[in-house]
Amino acid sequence: MWPFFALLLGLVVGSFLNVVIHRLPKGESIVFPPSRCPACGHRLAPWDLVPVFSYLALRGRCRYCHSPISPRYPLVEALTGLLFALAALFYPPSPQAFLTFAFLALLVALSFIDLDTLELPDSLTYGLLFLGLLSAYLLSFPRPFAEALDGALIAAGVLGLVAGYGGLFLRRFRETRAEVPVGPHQVHMAALFGALLGPGVGMALAFLTWALSGRTGKPVVLPDRITLPLLPLAWILAPYLGADLLSTLKGSFLAAGGLALAGGLYWAFKPIHEEGEETDPVAMGYGDVKLLGALGAWLGLYSLLALFLGVFAGALVGLAFRQRKIPFGPYLALGGGVTFFFGETLWRAYLAWLGL
Ligand SMILES: [Zn+2]
Incomplete structure (x- = not known):
């Protein structure tokens, strides 16, 4: 029944x-x-x-x-x-089952809105993020709170940095004007200092430049041409400076994700600009980054498996239909849904296949 x-x-x-x-x-x-x-x-x-x-x-x-x-x-x-x-087959009648329904319903809405408009509304991505964190906090479902928070920040940080490097290569290393008061420049800066000094200090320094930009009305932040090339260097050199690679990477992603999600929230609540103001109405963009961050709150580090599945599915469809501009949200949502139910099974099967 x-x-x-x-x-x-x-x-x-x-x-x-x-x-x-x-x-x-x-x-x-x-x-x-x-x-x-x-x-x-x-x-x-x-x-x-x-x-x-x-x-x-x-x-x-x-x-x-x-x-x-x-x-x-x-x-x-x-x-x-x-x-x-499908969810009812996994969970008996319980708050967990209804939370899963909400998770799935939000993913369906986000997917079809992205197909129609190539945008992911902040109300839904942040709704998904905060519902996941709340559920983790109150019920440790589907992950304990610490894992959900780490998952959200790391997932957003990984995709935010992928977007940063992608943009830099596409622009052929030309610098873009930094957004005031906060934009991807702060995300990249947080990653660099997060790698060197830990996520707390990385975030604090980036928040400082955010405050200074807001106060002066001018971008006060390190250029991408410095932060993005130095970041992999910091990762490579970390083991020689007595830090281990894994915690260095984690420091970068946590700090970058923190800035991406906090900056996105700032722009989500900022009232729409008046006519003639020169700011981009879709400041920061980052719809996919916020969606993956939200998936991180539900999936922990398995959100990276969702990202992998999403990229894989998106690439297959892109090749099959020879589409140039494809919305990535539906594929991330698909990856997230599959990972929610089958992530651990898939991961174990993969490890077994590797002989581990
Ligand atoms: Zn009619």
């Missing part, structure tokens, strides 16, 4: 996710007004909104104007229903 109940709940939640996916990027209210046909504007009755079944009964057309309805709607509902049923 429980998996069947989960399936039905998932269908209903999926129907709600369709509204979220449609309205959240436009800044419209999710609760009001009631659903209307996008073609004729006719208000939809409850029997038009029964997940999946209404679509099948109406043969994919609006009851009032007969224009075709996107198959995306029943697809999102069916997908959410099946994911909830």
